[in-house]
Amino acid sequence: MSKAHRGKGTSEFYNHGRGNCPVCGRTGIKAVYEIEVSEKKLTVCKQCKVGVSRGKLDKSVAAL
């Protein structure tokens, strides 16, 4: 796997992947990481991706 989320790879994303993360609500953050929550696909920031994969953010994600 190449570094799709770093450097040149981010140019494929809208605004180079910068935007708002729906989980933590931060703005101007790089949100390019796809997660699947109850058959929905969300694009979240790195921190939230890790949090979800470790089951720490289940509540905040379920509220979306």
Ligand SMILES: [Zn+2]
């Ligand atoms: Zn986030």
